[in-house]
Amino acid sequence: MNSTPSPGLLLSRREFLTTAGALVVGFSLGAVSDLFAQRPQEGAKLPGSLASTPMLDAWIRIGADGTITVCTGKGELGQGIKTALIQIASEELGVQPAAIKPVTADTRTTPDEGYTAGSNSMKDSGTAIQNAAAQVREILIGRAADKLTVSADKLVARDGFVVTDDGRRAAFGELVGDNLTHVRAQPQSKLKDPRTYALVGKPLARVDIPAKVSGGAAYVQDLRLPGMLHARVIRPPSYGARLRDVKVADAETLPGVIKIVRDGNFLAVVAEHEFQAVVAMRALATNASWEMRNRLPDPSDIYGTLRRLPADAIVDLDLNGQAAAPARRLEASYRRPYQMHGAIGPACAIALMKDGTLTVWTHSQGVYPLRKSIAELLHLPEDRIQCVHAEGAGCYGHNGADDAAADAALIARALPDRPVRVQWMREQEHAWEPYGPAMIADVKAALDADGNVVEWTYDVWSNAHSTRPGGAGNLLPAWHLETPFTQPVPKPIPLPEGGGDRNAIPLYKFPNARVVHHFIPSMPVRVSALRALGAYANIFAIESFIDELAAAASVDPVEFRLRHLDDPRARDVIVMAASRFGWANYPAGKGRGRGFAFARYKNLGAYLALAVDIEIDRESGRVKVLRAVAAVDSGQPVNPDGIRNQIEGGIVQSASWTLYEAVSFDTNAITSTDWGSYPIARFADVPGNVDVHVIERPGAPFLGTGEAAQGPTAAALANAIANATGARLRELPLSRTRVKATIGV
Amino acid sequence: MIELNVNGRPQAVDADPATPLLYVLRDHLALNGAKFGCGLGQCGACTVMIDGKAAFSCVTPISALPGRKITTVEGLGTADNPGPLQQAFIDEQAAQCGYCIAGMIMRAQALLEANPSPTDDDIRRHMMPNLCRCGTHMRIVRAVQRAARTMKNVKNGAGVNVTTK
Numbered sequence: 001m002n003s004t005p006s007p008g009l010l011l012s013r014r015e016f017l018t019t020a021g022a023l024v025v026g027f028s029l030g031a032v033s034d035l036f037a038q039r040p041q042e043g044a045k046l047p048g049s050l051a052s053t054p055m056l057d058a059w060i061r062i063g064a065d066g067t068i069t070v071c072t073g074k075g076e077l078g079q080g081i082k083t084a085l086i087q088i089a090s091e092e093l094g095v096q097p098a099a100i101k102p103v104t105a106d107t108r109t110t111p112d113e114g115y116t117a118g119s120n121s122m123k124d125s126g127t128a129i130q131n132a133a134a135q136v137r138e139i140l141i142g143r144a145a146d147k148l149t150v151s152a153d154k155l156v157a158r159d160g161f162v163v164t165d166d167g168r169r170a171a172f173g174e175l176v177g178d179n180l181t182h183v184r185a186q187p188q189s190k191l192k193d194p195r196t197y198a199l200v201g202k203p204l205a206r207v208d209i210p211a212k213v214s215g216g217a218a219y220v221q222d223l224r225l226p227g228m229l230h231a232r233v234i235r236p237p238s239y240g241a242r243l244r245d246v247k248v249a250d251a252e253t254l255p256g257v258i259k260i261v262r263d264g265n266f267l268a269v270v271a272e273h274e275f276q277a278v279v280a281m282r283a284l285a286t287n288a289s290w291e292m293r294n295r296l297p298d299p300s301d302i303y304g305t306l307r308r309l310p311a312d313a314i315v316d317l318d319l320n321g322q323a324a325a326p327a328r329r330l331e332a333s334y335r336r337p338y339q340m341h342g343a344i345g346p347a348c349a350i351a352l353m354k355d356g357t358l359t360v361w362t363h364s365q366g367v368y369p370l371r372k373s374i375a376e377l378l379h380l381p382e383d384r385i386q387c388v389h390a391e392g393a394g395c396y397g398h399n400g401a402d403d404a405a406a407d408a409a410l411i412a413r414a415l416p417d418r419p420v421r422v423q424w425m426r427e428q429e430h431a432w433e434p435y436g437p438a439m440i441a442d443v444k445a446a447l448d449a450d451g452n453v454v455e456w457t458y459d460v461w462s463n464a465h466s467t468r469p470g471g472a473g474n475l476l477p478a479w480h481l482e483t484p485f486t487q488p489v490p491k492p493i494p495l496p497e498g499g500g501d502r503n504a505i506p507l508y509k510f511p512n513a514r515v516v517h518h519f520i521p522s523m524p525v526r527v528s529a530l531r532a533l534g535a536y537a538n539i540f541a542i543e544s545f546i547d548e549l550a551a552a553a554s555v556d557p558v559e560f561r562l563r564h565l566d567d568p569r570a571r572d573v574i575v576m577a578a579s580r581f582g583w584a585n586y587p588a589g590k591g592r593g594r595g596f597a598f599a600r601y602k603n604l605g606a607y608l609a610l611a612v613d614i615e616i617d618r619e620s621g622r623v624k625v626l627r628a629v630a631a632v633d634s635g636q637p638v639n640p641d642g643i644r645n646q647i648e649g650g651i652v653q654s655a656s657w658t659l660y661e662a663v664s665f666d667t668n669a670i671t672s673t674d675w676g677s678y679p680i681a682r683f684a685d686v687p688g689n690v691d692v693h694v695i696e697r698p699g700a701p702f703l704g705t706g707e708a709a710q711g712p713t714a715a716a717l718a719n720a721i722a723n724a725t726g727a728r729l730r731e732l733p734l735s736r737t738r739v740k741a742t743i744g745v
Numbered sequence: 746m747i748e749l750n751v752n753g754r755p756q757a758v759d760a761d762p763a764t765p766l767l768y769v770l771r772d773h774l775a776l777n778g779a780k781f782g783c784g785l786g787q788c789g790a791c792t793v794m795i796d797g798k799a800a801f802s803c804v805t806p807i808s809a810l811p812g813r814k815i816t817t818v819e820g821l822g823t824a825d826n827p828g829p830l831q832q833a834f835i836d837e838q839a840a841q842c843g844y845c846i847a848g849m850i851m852r853a854q855a856l857l858e859a860n861p862s863p864t865d866d867d868i869r870r871h872m873m874p875n876l877c878r879c880g881t882h883m884r885i886v887r888a889v890q891r892a893a894r895t896m897k898n899v900k901n902g903a904g905v906n907v908t909t910k
């Protein structure tokens with residue numbers, strides 16, 4: 001490094017605070033007032049999801065006995081959302097977290113907040129609950145002022161009471177009366193001053209963990225309804241196979257079998273006990289004959305196939321500015337294969353059809369859209385269906401959850417009055433879930449004589465990144481019915497969120513830049529939303545190429561990034577990650593490499609930079625991640641330990657995608673059907689150490705964090721491999737075979 | 746009827762002898778701890794202890810189990826009164842979705858019963874059969890180390906202060 005100040009120097013202007021063993025950096029309060037100014041409360045638009053569900057008591061309900069219920073349309077996916085929302089509500093209401101009873105996504109009782117996805121829960125639901133709680137508090141204080149005949153500014157809310165400074169008090173429950181909080185939210189709220197926060201910004205133990213470590217009923221898989229039956233679905237052997245014939249006699253007479261359900265190519269069996277259903281499923285599978293139809297492309301030419309498919313070119317960015325003359329041009333092409341969610345617990349759902357009304361317990365990410373889709377599937381009015389979120393195993397996007405709910409609904413319709421539980425088998429989860437799409441990114445750039453980027457051209461080819469059920473046509477079993485639903489032609493997700501082009505626009509200041517998203521509507525392999533969507537591949541490509549450019553310009557990669565960035569928060573995470581990693585004095589060693597990467601998720605969520613330290617075994621090509629150091633800015637942190645947990649997990653998961661994972665298939669069928677044919681990281685493979693440093697921005701808007709690490713981790717690993725071997729890998733995964741091939745062993 | 750000993754209690758189970766233990770635990774005995782993950786012995790979500798050793802309950806037929814001691818995560822403590830390993834997982838906040846965690850705890854319990862002072866490497870090697878898709882591995886390792894410390898204190902009569910946070 002030469003011309004820019006070293007990370008250490010910049011860091012010395014910050015103050016370091018240590019809380020509960022975790023490093024948290026507090027920025028000087030001078031910055032706080034600026035951040036207040038950015039709060040999204042100006043104008044008439046209501047904050048967060050209050051915009052779509054404006055009544056305060058849709059979010060916060062206080063009973064006459066003082067119980068406080070907080071409702072969210074989002075679901076707990078293992079990201080700790082329940083706990084974070086409790087923190088926010090209890091902070092503004094001035095009560096202990098234990099006083100709050102959270103209720104998550106349920107079409108009967110909670111607001112419709114669409115999908116729990118895109119790292120939007122804090123921004124949507126967190127913001128709504130924060131403002132609703134503050135407004136409820138002020139309403140209670142106003143009522144108490146009348147009751148106690150003191151002026152409102154002499155009152156505070158504390159532990160479920162509004163109290164005066166001379167010790168008089170009125171309980172929330174007696175103040176609330178009928179409909180007191182059944183009012184529309186105001187655009188402005190009297191939010192607490194972040195400097196006085198007692199709970200927000202402090203680590204809080206997750207409320208869901210005690211049940212999960214002790215065998216409590218924590219998951220949809222654990223629900224046992226009276227009279228519940230168990231079902232299994234017999235899936236076709238490949239996407240396009242047709243059920244020619246099935247002999248049911250053997251299976252029908254097996255112990256416990258109650259019913260075999262067939263509708264076209266949809267075949268299921270229901271039994272008294274779960275393993276009886278499994279045995280009957282196997283018997284049916286043996287006795288079914290399927291007409292195979294060749295439906296999958298040649299896997300060895302999948303990227304060629306994708307390039308040849310018709311695509312809509314969407315110009316995301318076209319910047320033409322003044323710049324110095326190009327002195328040097330570079331170009332490269334990056335590839336990402338199909339990769340799977342791979343939930344540890346296969347999809348599961350329970351459905352009960354009773355008196356013409358259907359109830360579905362599901363780990364779907366969107367109970368309202370699912371209800372609409374099932375209504376269409378069963379030709380039932382939406383108000384005869386209730387979808388209740390119950391936790392499943394971590395999903396990381398759109399996996400089989402909705403499909404299993406549809407399976408359960410179809411089977412329950414055939415067996416009214418008995419709850420039916422369906423759980424997928426491992427091979428069904430692996431073979432039928434919608435994968436993260438394969439992608440191609442071509443990038444070209446020009447450097448001027450001083451090594452600055454003066455031109456940038458980026459073309460990304462991708463399928464859709466969401467085929468979530470907004471109708472029956474996106475539910476897997478609907479394709480298999482006698483009268484099938486066909487999958488609708490998908491639409492791209494527009495920027496600023498983006499799908500295939502999520503994070504395709506670099507945050508760097510390039511005077512000339514063109515970014516084109518080639519959206520491929522036709523899907524040879526079933527795909528949908530996988531954590532971070534296109535951001536994973538786009539950040540992999542951009543941040544790999546940035547390192548290639550830095551090398552061409554003979555500039556340190558961290559410094560090269562800083563040279564091209566104005567955003568101070570972007571610079572801060574980069575400087576922090578580099579400094580905490582010890583970037584400047586990294587001890588280069590044989591087979592060792594360091595790699596760096598940065599992104600702001602969706603260009604509007606959390607900022608994250610990380611550095612990794614790897615070692616390559618020359619014999620096997622195995623990449624061992626020795627340590628990773630990340631810095632993240634999520635705005636006002638609510639539960640810093642929750643943020644660290646998500647980032648640590650994101651780094652490990654992305655390292656697994658990046659080093660090991662690609663869905664395999666032949667021209668007939670998916671061949672990644674278990675953990676043997678789709679290996680993921682195990683304990684020996686995960687980093688020796690991961691440090692996550694949270695930069696606090698008191699009072700700043702919440703920024704989505706859950707997906708922030710996925711892209712940067714991939715690029716940092718590729719950059720570290722290049723640093724260790726001198727060879728650049730541009731096709732994911734960065735497998736042993738590929739590493740070995742580049743080092744020529 | 747097959748007689749099983751689960752968490753110290755005799756249980757008569759009316760199921761086909763070929764039924765894997767996992768289904769009997771969940772479906773017949775209403776125990777949630779062991780989870781279905783793969784049914785193939787590849788992921789460890791279903792891990793329990795049989796005679797003190799970690800075992801995949803998804804591939805162990807109940808016919809093999811009369812006379813043997815089966816322990817599930819429910820046998821280690823409750824949410825209100827957690828055992829040392831469970832408490833360590835809470836203290837380290839070692840869960841994201843948590844679906845793998847009961848299996849992790851049972852495999853770790855078997856390790857700590859055989860080796861009360863495992864190194865970081867011992868733990869990683871021993872835990873290899875169990876998968877976590879959320880990437881909670883480093884916290885799991887820390888939780889096992891923490892539990893090893895508290896368990897040793899109990900053994901040495903030093904008293905426990907399990908809620909050290």
Ligand code: FES
Binds near residue numbers: 801
């Ligand atoms: S469920 Fe038993 S090893 Fe996966």
Ligand code: FES
Binds near residue numbers: 078842843844879880
């Ligand atoms: S915590 Fe989700 S699988 Fe391990």
